[in-house]
Each structure stands twice: as C-alpha cells, then as structure tokens.
Amino acid sequence: MSTALDTTPAPSRTLRAVNPLSGEPFGPAFALTTPAELEALVLAAAKVAPEYADTSGEQRGAFLRRAATEIEALATEIVAAAMLETGLSEVRLRGEVGRTANQLRLFAGIAEEGSWVDARLDRPDAARKPAPKPDLRSLLVPLGVVAVFGASNFPLAFSVAGGDTASALAAGCPVVVKAHPAHPSTSALVAEAVQTAARECGLPVGVFSLVYDDGFENGLTLTKHPAVRAVGFTGSRSGGLALIKAAQERAVPIPVYAEMSSVNPVVFTEAALARTDAAQLAASISGSGGQLCTQPGLLFVPEGAAGDRFVSALGQAIAGVAACALLTPGIQAAYRSGTAAYAGHGDVTTVQGQEAENGLYHAQLYQTTLEAFQTAPELTHEVFGPVSLVVRYGAVDPLTATLEGLEGQLTATLHADPAELPGLSGLIAALRERAGRLVLNGFPTGVEVGHAVVHGGPFPATGDGRSTSVGARALLRFSRLLAYQDFPDEALPPALQSGNPLGLLRVQDGEATRDPL
Amino acid sequence: MSTALDTTPAPSRTLRAVNPLSGEPFGPAFALTTPAELEALVLAAAKVAPEYADTSGEQRGAFLRRAATEIEALATEIVAAAMLETGLSEVRLRGEVGRTANQLRLFAGIAEEGSWVDARLDRPDAARKPAPKPDLRSLLVPLGVVAVFGASNFPLAFSVAGGDTASALAAGCPVVVKAHPAHPSTSALVAEAVQTAARECGLPVGVFSLVYDDGFENGLTLTKHPAVRAVGFTGSRSGGLALIKAAQERAVPIPVYAEMSSVNPVVFTEAALARTDAAQLAASISGSGGQLCTQPGLLFVPEGAAGDRFVSALGQAIAGVAACALLTPGIQAAYRSGTAAYAGHGDVTTVQGQEAENGLYHAQLYQTTLEAFQTAPELTHEVFGPVSLVVRYGAVDPLTATLEGLEGQLTATLHADPAELPGLSGLIAALRERAGRLVLNGFPTGVEVGHAVVHGGPFPATGDGRSTSVGARALLRFSRLLAYQDFPDEALPPALQSGNPLGLLRVQDGEATRDPL
Structure with a gap:
C-alpha cells in the first residue's frame, strides 16, 4: 500500500570539498554511495571479472591508452578542480597529470607486450620412469576485483586513475575506487575519463567504478566484501593497518598493498657536506608542502663546524621557502601538533620554526643530538608535511647502531x-x-615511473614489503599463479600455447626464449 | 654461593618417535630445544644472514649440491629410519630421497644461473626536463632468516631439507627448521647431511639449524621472533592458521607460506568414464596411505548406469588396495572419526568401508548425491587419508554451481x-x-619438481594463494625488492653492475637481454 511518505526520498548524505586555506566547504555536493549502491557496483565488477580477465593485452593496452588521452583532454578542468581541492600548485598538478598519463601508458605497454605473465612450460616425457612426466604450463592470472583507495597527497597519480588502478587494470582486474573525500570533483572528472575510455573500448560497465564516502564505512565494506580480492591503499599508518586487519579477519583473507609511513632517513658524511646543495635539500623537504611519501624527514649530519655551517645554510634555505597550503584540516592539525612537539621537546632545538599565517604553513627545521634521538622514540615518528629533524652524530658506529633501530622505510639516502x-x-x-x-x-x-623503480619497503613503509606500488612490477601484486597440466593447445590461454602466438618471452624447460615450444 | 643443587641439571624434556602401528614410543630420546637454545640458534642465523645473503649463486649452488650428495650418501640409513617412524613404504621413501636431492639440485641450478633475482636497470638521462632522470637498478634480495616446519607426510621432500628449506637457502636466507615430532631420527640424519655440506662448503654455522619440540611452543616462538623474516609450513589448517595469526600479530608482521587444506575435486563427464582406469584412480586415492596434499578426496561422477558401473569398479579397486599404516596417532584418530562421519551420515552410502585391523587402515569410498552435498557443508571438509567421497550429479549447471561453492584448492581435475x-x-x-x-x-x-609447476592455490589451500611451495618460483617467496639509485658500479651487487659480469638475463630500459648495459 502506497502512502505519501513512501514517495519522499530519504535525505541522502552528501560530501563537499573543503577549501584547504579557509576550511570552508565549497563546490558541488556528491551523494555518498549507499550500501545498496556499493553492493551493486561490487557485484557488477565481480560479474565482469572473468570477461575482463580474458581480454587480450592489446585490449587492455588500448583501454589504458585511451584513459590517458581522455585524462589529458580534461587536464585543464582536472587541474583547476585539484588546485581548489588540494591547494597544490598548478605546476605540480600539471606535472601530476603527465605522470598519471605516462603511468597508464607504461602499464599499457607492459600489458601489450605481455611477457609479465611469466609463462613457463615444461615439456612432457611419456617414457619417464617410474611415472610419465606430464605437460605442465603455468602463468600469472588476475586476482579478481581490486579495491583502490585514493590518496590525499596525490589527487591524480595515486588516486582514481593512479598507479594502483592502472596496474590492476593492466593485470586484468576490475577496479572499484573509493574517492578520497578531500578531492571529490577531481575524482569525478578522472573517473569520467576512465569510464569514457572503457565505453569507447567496448569494455563492460563494471570494469571500473567510483564510490564516495566521508568516513571509513564504504572503504571497510569494500575490504570485507567477499568479491573483492585485493586492496591498494596509499595513506596513513592507522588507515592502512585498519584495512590490513579487516582483510585478515575475512573468511578468505586477501592481500592489502598499503603504502603507509616512512621518514626516509638521509645520512651525510662530512666529506659530502661541501658538495650538497642546501637549496636542493630544502626543496626536497618542502616540495608539494612536504606531503610526499618519500619526503626526507630525518637528516643525519656530522657534529662540528662543517655540520654547523650546513645546518645553518639549510635553515636559511628553509626560511626562504614560500609558505603553502596543506591538504586537509586533519593534515594541518597533525602538522601543527607534530611541529609543536618538536619545538617543545627538551632535547630539540628549533632551527626554523615559523608558524602558519592565513592558513599557509611554513617549512620548518629542528635539530637534536644522536644521544637524545636514541632515547626518544617519539622523534622517529613521521610528521607529515614540510619539516625535517636534523640529528647530529659524532662517530659512524653509534650512527649505524641508531639506523639499525629505525623502522622499515620506503627510501634511505646516503650523501x-x-x-x-x-x-x-x-x-x-x-x-x-x-x-x-x-x-x-x-x-x-x-x-620515477619506470621498469626498475621500487616504491615499497619493509613494514611499516608498506604492509607487504616484498612489493612495489610504482613501476612495472606493480602489476604482479594483482595476480596469482595457475598451472595447466596436460591440456590440449586449443584449451590453453594463448600465452601458454605451443606456438607462442603472442610472441612472449617464456621459460621453456628452464630456458628463457621467445621461440615456440 | 654454590650449593649441591646448582650442579644438578634440570631434568631435560625429550621426544621419542612413536611406532605408527603399535603406538609405542621407540628409538633414541631427542632433547627438546630449550628456549635459551632456540634463542641462540635464531641469533646465530640472524648474525650470518648478511654474510650468507652476499654469497654468490655459485656458492649457494655448491652448498645445495653437496647437501644433495650427503643426503644420498645417507639414503639407506635415512630410509630405514623414516620407514620406522612414518610407516611409509621403502619404495615411496627411496623415491622421496631422490625427489629431495633433485629438488636441492633444481634450486642449486637456479641459484647458479642467477637470473631469478629479476635484475632491472633503467638508464639515467641527465638532460631530461624538468628534472634529470636518475640511474635506477633493482633486484630481489633475500628476506633474512626463514623458519621452516617439517611436514608429517613428507619426512624428506617437505621437511628438514625439503622444498621450503632448499628454496630459502637458494634465495640466500639462513634457515631454522623445526623437526616434525613424528620423525626425529629422520630429521637428525638429514640435518647432519645439510650441516656437513655447509661445513664442507665453508659456510658459517648458523646458516642452517634444527630444533625439536613435542608441541607448538618452539614453532610459535620461531614465528614470533623478531629476527625471523618468513615462515614455510606444510601441515594442518589449524596449525597453519595459528602461525598466520601469530605472524600477523607481530610488531613487524611477516609472511607465512602455509600449505594447508585441499580436497582436490575431480570431475568426470560421462564420456570420460569409459576411458578412465579405476585402478589408477584408486592408486591416486590410496597411494602413501592417501596422505598427500593433492589426494583426490572429492569425485563428481554422473548419475546413471555408466556412473554406477564406474563407482562399482572403483569400489572394487579400492577394496583391493592393501591396508596401510597411517603416519601418526592424531592422523589415525582423524581418519577414524572422518570416515565414521561419512558412514553415519544419513545422506551418504558406503561403497567400501572396511575398518582398520592391527593398526593398518583400509582405503574407503563413500557416495552421496549432489543435492545432499549442496546442503551439507561438512561433506566438503578434508578427511586426511585414503578415502574419497563420490558425489553423483545430473546436469552440468547445478554441478558448476556446486563447484563455485567450494573453497580454494591446490588442484582441480577434469576427466x-x-x-x-x-x-x-x-x-x-x-x-x-x-x-x-x-x-x-x-x-x-x-x-612435479620443475620450472612450471604450481603447488599452491587460493585460501585455504595455501595461506598466500599467489605463491607456489614447489618448483622454481618457490625462491621468490623468500625475497623482496631493493632498488639502488645513482650508485657507482663498484658499489653495486654484481647482478646490477653495468658489465653484467654474471651474464644474467636482465631487463634494461624495459627490454630483456643478457647484454651489458
């Protein structure tokens, strides 16, 4: 029985971007994805997963190349939206559009070339004793639906069509992205580009979708959903650990590739100080508001006059850096409290500690001794933003011992x-x-976005320190091994057929070759 | 102050093998490894880990080949001990010695050839705008100390010097093995062979060690030890899940490669029945007392007269299989209760259900309908031992739907x-x-032990369904990625040096080649 009430839609919850400078909401309201909508999107992705897994490398390559072109075509709008939503500069965001497109094309090329599936074929031997040797052939196959979490600090290259999405799509996995709530308009524009590309390439709806949330609910639901087979995440340590925990508590656990926390130590020898450009180091510390996973947050500088001069020069360079917006109110608050903790620490001196003005944050520099650092574990924690802590050391041996006490890192640098x-x-x-x-x-x-790069590291830099989230090998994260025993050629995937119709580099009886079997 | 009591050693706890037929302890008493001893062994392994990681592929290959030779030299004693401790046949155990030696030599060859490290080099470009492109080179490096758990059902090939140990040692990781308590003498002999090989090859003590326990304590301590970086396990689902949980709860989680549970479904079409040899199938069901990870525990056979004849022939073949010992009192009890549950199930009929006599267990065969199977999840659980459940199906579609409800498996077979x-x-x-x-x-x-084999599968067949515990790719489990940026040639590991001194197949600017850079 229908009543007037039934026709009144429930007030839908929405999400708006927040101006990083003013803290005020602005722009269009995006409806949060409801549980029912989320379920439908995941099921649609799962439904097309086998079909998408069976697409050729050429088809996936065409899709990713088209997505790159579509994103470039929308670059002006995307950059304009991202500037408003993130406070990042136009130069930086233009660069990030290029990086995102390059990344899609890198994975397109890898999918097209195809050898990434690591096809291996061992010839049979019917005459072998005591038992005949079977025909065994194996390759990497896509895991299935992948959930990707957009990152606040890379609204393009680590978000909707960023490295996780590009590598999962290249590997043959449908993707459901949870937009980062800090940049909904940017996310919508990029998703539109990817969806246009999918449509134009004749791929089924469901191969790529975007969901919105203003909290953790949809992300946790995705991570726990039985149809989701892997998660890609770049963000905070607490967020990453929560997803890892949820994934492990599933009836069928799944891998979570979480890129989380890193202070990226940099060690200078005395001899290196003279050849190091303090301005370049200051730029590395403060570029993009210091809001980079590989930002050097911890600098080990020798004691003595040369080290004093270097820290002084670095402090001056830091002082000369223009104040900048930080991405979100949460990041701003953490930067304020993290730098205040340095400033108020009994064993830490302030080299540059200028406070924020008009919503713009200054780069800062603090200093402590190796002895103090060794006994103050709180000084090893990441403070996200444009700040570094200089640790002054005397001899190399105690420095080495201190480095041995650090957690896993994305990078470590030696000058x-x-x-x-x-x-x-x-x-x-x-x-x-x-x-x-x-x-x-x-x-x-x-x-770098390339073949040799590694962007991953021992826990807690990443949840799975064996992998990389950037570069060619990122595809491998979204695949698993599958072997076929004694299947006739016509029932095998092309990558394993005797004639090697795809021309892959394969391992045949242990030898790498592009020859047919 | 010294007293008489101080000189009295604490009564040390010991472990003895149990005769699988009589249930009586026999043979020498092995002292359980104490917590202090375990700590010393792990620290010794951790201490030599960097040195062992830096050994060349040739050195590791020589070590593994020598271990194979030493094991073969002890084959008669090893087989004699293993027969008493496991009840497995001489033929089977002789074969397993060969398999173990072959496996060590396979990994020796892979270590010697060296390309498994997946070296990738991207050339620099100082002129690139807006920023110069660095020199990036990366490879797989060993994870560090690996803990391996011996398996009850493969006292050689999946135990002390089995696939986990061989692949970890080949990858450059020191190994601490926990002997399976069911075969301590076998374990001691094999460990002696490996330790002799290490000594003769000039490798440091600590690269390989063996610990004893009669319960879970030492295994859990190993899994939780901060110096242990990965675990290899083959055994029960409950055991594997306990180790996975312990590994995830560490301050720094580590991967556990647990090969656990699989019923290995086999589907027969009507057309296939006439060409299938029931005796061969019975041998696959009952070989080694059915105590194989890939034992076919679930058979889907068409309804109708041809299916009836096939099941009848299979039942006769099963009845003709000689009764055999089962490995341990625990496995015997589980087999008795698992087969009793089939026999007492209202929807299951007994095709062959002969009970054990004189400690020897008969192979058994049960039968149910697809409809009953669909509504009785307990019928999908593995019963370890020489028993299979036949499920009779009508049409393919409901069969497919039923298969879609199965858990992850090591293998799936279609006739x-x-x-x-x-x-x-x-x-x-x-x-x-x-x-x-x-x-x-x-x-x-x-x-098969080879290059293309995959012995792993979606959870719960293995804890990490992306990997294989048998075959060439098993090395990859014990490695992680490491990149070097802008290092001079002489400071790089040989695998990454420009001249390619090891002659590896490498990826240079995205192209696979053995050429120098």
Missing part, C-alpha cells in the same frame, strides 16, 4: 664521496636492510 | 573428452577460479 663507500659498508648495510630504495648523493623525492 | 571442453567452459572457469593447478585426464597426486 658521501664515492671513495668513502667501501669504508661505510656497515652503515650501508643498515640502510639497505630497512629500505626499498637506496639513494646515493640525491634526494628521495621524485619517484 | 573429459577433449572435444567436450568448449562446451564445459563454465565448469572449467569454476575450477580455474579456485585452484592452483588444473589437471586434464590425469590424477592430481604426483607433484
């Missing part, structure tokens, strides 16, 4: 004269043991 | 005429989705 390296093997081993990328005489910010 | 395959795509997809290895017109038992 030294190359001739010093053999004498620093213990220190280098300590850095190597707890980092995913070792940098010599450079700066950790600026993560 | 069909090759001409039928195109019409069975939905059914094959259902099997493919939940198995690590698909077998056509063969039997799932008999896991």
Whole structure:
C-alpha cells in the first residue's frame, strides 16, 4: 500500500570539498554511495571479472591508452578542480597529470607486450620412469576485483586513475575506487575519463567504478566484501593497518598493498657536506608542502663546524621557502601538533620554526643530538608535511647502531664521496636492510615511473614489503599463479600455447626464449 | 654461593618417535630445544644472514649440491629410519630421497644461473626536463632468516631439507627448521647431511639449524621472533592458521607460506568414464596411505548406469588396495572419526568401508548425491587419508554451481573428452577460479619438481594463494625488492653492475637481454 511518505526520498548524505586555506566547504555536493549502491557496483565488477580477465593485452593496452588521452583532454578542468581541492600548485598538478598519463601508458605497454605473465612450460616425457612426466604450463592470472583507495597527497597519480588502478587494470582486474573525500570533483572528472575510455573500448560497465564516502564505512565494506580480492591503499599508518586487519579477519583473507609511513632517513658524511646543495635539500623537504611519501624527514649530519655551517645554510634555505597550503584540516592539525612537539621537546632545538599565517604553513627545521634521538622514540615518528629533524652524530658506529633501530622505510639516502663507500659498508648495510630504495648523493623525492623503480619497503613503509606500488612490477601484486597440466593447445590461454602466438618471452624447460615450444 | 643443587641439571624434556602401528614410543630420546637454545640458534642465523645473503649463486649452488650428495650418501640409513617412524613404504621413501636431492639440485641450478633475482636497470638521462632522470637498478634480495616446519607426510621432500628449506637457502636466507615430532631420527640424519655440506662448503654455522619440540611452543616462538623474516609450513589448517595469526600479530608482521587444506575435486563427464582406469584412480586415492596434499578426496561422477558401473569398479579397486599404516596417532584418530562421519551420515552410502585391523587402515569410498552435498557443508571438509567421497550429479549447471561453492584448492581435475571442453567452459572457469593447478585426464597426486609447476592455490589451500611451495618460483617467496639509485658500479651487487659480469638475463630500459648495459 502506497502512502505519501513512501514517495519522499530519504535525505541522502552528501560530501563537499573543503577549501584547504579557509576550511570552508565549497563546490558541488556528491551523494555518498549507499550500501545498496556499493553492493551493486561490487557485484557488477565481480560479474565482469572473468570477461575482463580474458581480454587480450592489446585490449587492455588500448583501454589504458585511451584513459590517458581522455585524462589529458580534461587536464585543464582536472587541474583547476585539484588546485581548489588540494591547494597544490598548478605546476605540480600539471606535472601530476603527465605522470598519471605516462603511468597508464607504461602499464599499457607492459600489458601489450605481455611477457609479465611469466609463462613457463615444461615439456612432457611419456617414457619417464617410474611415472610419465606430464605437460605442465603455468602463468600469472588476475586476482579478481581490486579495491583502490585514493590518496590525499596525490589527487591524480595515486588516486582514481593512479598507479594502483592502472596496474590492476593492466593485470586484468576490475577496479572499484573509493574517492578520497578531500578531492571529490577531481575524482569525478578522472573517473569520467576512465569510464569514457572503457565505453569507447567496448569494455563492460563494471570494469571500473567510483564510490564516495566521508568516513571509513564504504572503504571497510569494500575490504570485507567477499568479491573483492585485493586492496591498494596509499595513506596513513592507522588507515592502512585498519584495512590490513579487516582483510585478515575475512573468511578468505586477501592481500592489502598499503603504502603507509616512512621518514626516509638521509645520512651525510662530512666529506659530502661541501658538495650538497642546501637549496636542493630544502626543496626536497618542502616540495608539494612536504606531503610526499618519500619526503626526507630525518637528516643525519656530522657534529662540528662543517655540520654547523650546513645546518645553518639549510635553515636559511628553509626560511626562504614560500609558505603553502596543506591538504586537509586533519593534515594541518597533525602538522601543527607534530611541529609543536618538536619545538617543545627538551632535547630539540628549533632551527626554523615559523608558524602558519592565513592558513599557509611554513617549512620548518629542528635539530637534536644522536644521544637524545636514541632515547626518544617519539622523534622517529613521521610528521607529515614540510619539516625535517636534523640529528647530529659524532662517530659512524653509534650512527649505524641508531639506523639499525629505525623502522622499515620506503627510501634511505646516503650523501658521501664515492671513495668513502667501501669504508661505510656497515652503515650501508643498515640502510639497505630497512629500505626499498637506496639513494646515493640525491634526494628521495621524485619517484620515477619506470621498469626498475621500487616504491615499497619493509613494514611499516608498506604492509607487504616484498612489493612495489610504482613501476612495472606493480602489476604482479594483482595476480596469482595457475598451472595447466596436460591440456590440449586449443584449451590453453594463448600465452601458454605451443606456438607462442603472442610472441612472449617464456621459460621453456628452464630456458628463457621467445621461440615456440 | 654454590650449593649441591646448582650442579644438578634440570631434568631435560625429550621426544621419542612413536611406532605408527603399535603406538609405542621407540628409538633414541631427542632433547627438546630449550628456549635459551632456540634463542641462540635464531641469533646465530640472524648474525650470518648478511654474510650468507652476499654469497654468490655459485656458492649457494655448491652448498645445495653437496647437501644433495650427503643426503644420498645417507639414503639407506635415512630410509630405514623414516620407514620406522612414518610407516611409509621403502619404495615411496627411496623415491622421496631422490625427489629431495633433485629438488636441492633444481634450486642449486637456479641459484647458479642467477637470473631469478629479476635484475632491472633503467638508464639515467641527465638532460631530461624538468628534472634529470636518475640511474635506477633493482633486484630481489633475500628476506633474512626463514623458519621452516617439517611436514608429517613428507619426512624428506617437505621437511628438514625439503622444498621450503632448499628454496630459502637458494634465495640466500639462513634457515631454522623445526623437526616434525613424528620423525626425529629422520630429521637428525638429514640435518647432519645439510650441516656437513655447509661445513664442507665453508659456510658459517648458523646458516642452517634444527630444533625439536613435542608441541607448538618452539614453532610459535620461531614465528614470533623478531629476527625471523618468513615462515614455510606444510601441515594442518589449524596449525597453519595459528602461525598466520601469530605472524600477523607481530610488531613487524611477516609472511607465512602455509600449505594447508585441499580436497582436490575431480570431475568426470560421462564420456570420460569409459576411458578412465579405476585402478589408477584408486592408486591416486590410496597411494602413501592417501596422505598427500593433492589426494583426490572429492569425485563428481554422473548419475546413471555408466556412473554406477564406474563407482562399482572403483569400489572394487579400492577394496583391493592393501591396508596401510597411517603416519601418526592424531592422523589415525582423524581418519577414524572422518570416515565414521561419512558412514553415519544419513545422506551418504558406503561403497567400501572396511575398518582398520592391527593398526593398518583400509582405503574407503563413500557416495552421496549432489543435492545432499549442496546442503551439507561438512561433506566438503578434508578427511586426511585414503578415502574419497563420490558425489553423483545430473546436469552440468547445478554441478558448476556446486563447484563455485567450494573453497580454494591446490588442484582441480577434469576427466573429459577433449572435444567436450568448449562446451564445459563454465565448469572449467569454476575450477580455474579456485585452484592452483588444473589437471586434464590425469590424477592430481604426483607433484612435479620443475620450472612450471604450481603447488599452491587460493585460501585455504595455501595461506598466500599467489605463491607456489614447489618448483622454481618457490625462491621468490623468500625475497623482496631493493632498488639502488645513482650508485657507482663498484658499489653495486654484481647482478646490477653495468658489465653484467654474471651474464644474467636482465631487463634494461624495459627490454630483456643478457647484454651489458
């Protein structure tokens, strides 16, 4: 029986962006995805998963290339929206559009070339004793639906069509993205681009979708959903750990690739100080408001006059950095409290500690001693934003011991004269043991998109320190091994057929070759 | 102050093997590893981990080849001990010695060849705008100390020097093995062989050690120890899940590669029945007392006269199998209660249900309908031992729906005429989705040791369904990615040096090649 009440829609909850400078909501209201809508989107993704898994590398490549083109076509609107929503600069965001498009094209190329599936074929031997040897062929296959969480600090390259999405789609997995609530308009524009690309490439609806939330509910629901087979996340340690826990408590646990927390230690030898450009280091500390996963938050500088001069020069360079907006009210509050904790710490001195004005935050620099640092674990915690802590050290051995006490990191950097390296093997081993990328005489910010890059590291830098979330190998995260035993050629996927119709580099009886079997 | 009491050693707890037939303890008493001893062994392993990680592939290969030779030299004693401790046959155990040695040599060859480290090099470009492109090179590096749990059902190939140990050592990880308490003498002999090999190859003590326990304590301590970086386990679901939980609750979680539970469904089409040898199937069900991870515990057979004849023939073949010992009192009890549950189930009929005599267990066969199976989840649980449940089905669609309700499996097998395959795509997809290895017109038992094999599968077949515990790719489980940015050649590991001194197959600017950079 119908009544007047039945026709009144429930007041739908909505989400609006917040101006990072004023803290005021602005722009269009985005309806939060309801539980029923979320369920429908995940089921649609799961339904098309087998069909999408069976697409060729060429089809996936065409899709990703088209997505890149569509995003570039919307670049002006995307950058304008992202500037308002994130406070990041136009130069930075233009660069990030390019990075996002490049990344989609990198994964397109890998999908098209196809050898990433690691096809291996072992020939049978019917005459083998005591039992015949079967025909065994195996490859990597897509895991299924992947949930991706947009990151606040990369509204494009680690968000809706960022590295997690691009690598999952290239691997053959449908993707459901949870938009980061700080940039809903940017997310909507990019999602529109990806959906246009899917449509134009004849791919089924469901291969890519976007959901909105203003809290944790939809993200947790995605992570717990039986049809979701993996999660890609870039964000806070607490957020990443909550998702990992939810994923492990499922009836069928799934991998969560969470890129979380890193202070990215940088060690300077005395010899290196003279050759290091303090302005470049200040730029690495403060670029993009210091809101980068690889921002160098911890600098180990020798005691003594040369170190004093270096810290002083760095302080001046930091002082010369223009104040900037920080991404969200939460990040702003954490930056204020984190820097206040440095400023108020009994063993820490302030090199540059200018406070925020008009919603714009200054880069800051603090200093402590190795002895104080060793006994103050709170000083090892990441303060997200444009601030670094300088730790002054005397001898190398206690420095090495201190480095051995650090948690896992995305990067670890050494500034030294190359001739010093053999004498620093213990220190280098300590850095190597707890980092995913070792940098010599450079700066950790600026993560290349390529084949050799590693953007991952021992826990808690990432939840799964074996993997990388940037670069060619990121696809591997969304796949698993599958073997076929004694299947006839026509029933095998093309990657495993004897004639090698895709021309893949395969391993046949242990030898890498592009030849047919 | 010293007293007489101080010189009295605490009564040390010991472990003795149990005769699988009589249930009586026999043979030497092995002292359980004390907490202090365990700590010392783990710390010794951790201490040598960097040195062992830096050994060349040739050094590791020589070590593994020597271990194989030493094991073969002790084969007679090892087989004699294992027969008494496990009740497995001499033929089976002789074969397992060969398999274990082959496996060590397979991983030796992979370590020696060296390309498994997946070296990737991206050339720098100083002229790139807006920022110079760095020199990035990356590879897989060993994780560190690996704890391996010996398995009851493979006293050699999945125990002290089995696949987990061989692959971890080949990857450059020191190994601490927890001996399975059911075969302590076998474990001691194999450990002696590996330790002799290490010594003869000039490797440090600590690269390999063995610990004893009669319960869970030492295994849990190993899994929780901060110096342990990964776990390899083959055993029960409850055991594997307990280790996974312990590993996840650590301050720094670690991967647990647990191979746990699988009923290995086998589907027969009507056309296939005539070409299937019931005796071969009975051998696959009952070989090694059915105590194989890939034992076919669930058989889907068409309804009707041809199916009736097949089940009858299979029942006769099962009846003709000699009764055999089962490995441990625990496995014996579980087999008795599991088969009794089949026999007492209202919807299950007994095809062959002969009870144990004189400690020897008969292979058994039970039968139910697809309809009953669909509503009785307890019938999907693994009963470890020489028993299978036949499920009679009518049409393919409800069968496919039933298969879609199964948990993850190590293997799934289809017996069909090759001409039928195109019409069975939905059914094959259902099997493919939940198995690590698909077998056509063969039997799932008999896991090849080679390059293409996959011995792993979606949860709960393994804790991490992305990996394999057998075959070349098993090394990858014990490694993580590490990148070097802008390091000079002489400070790089040989695998990443420009001249490619090891002659590896590497990826250079995205192209696979053995050329120098």
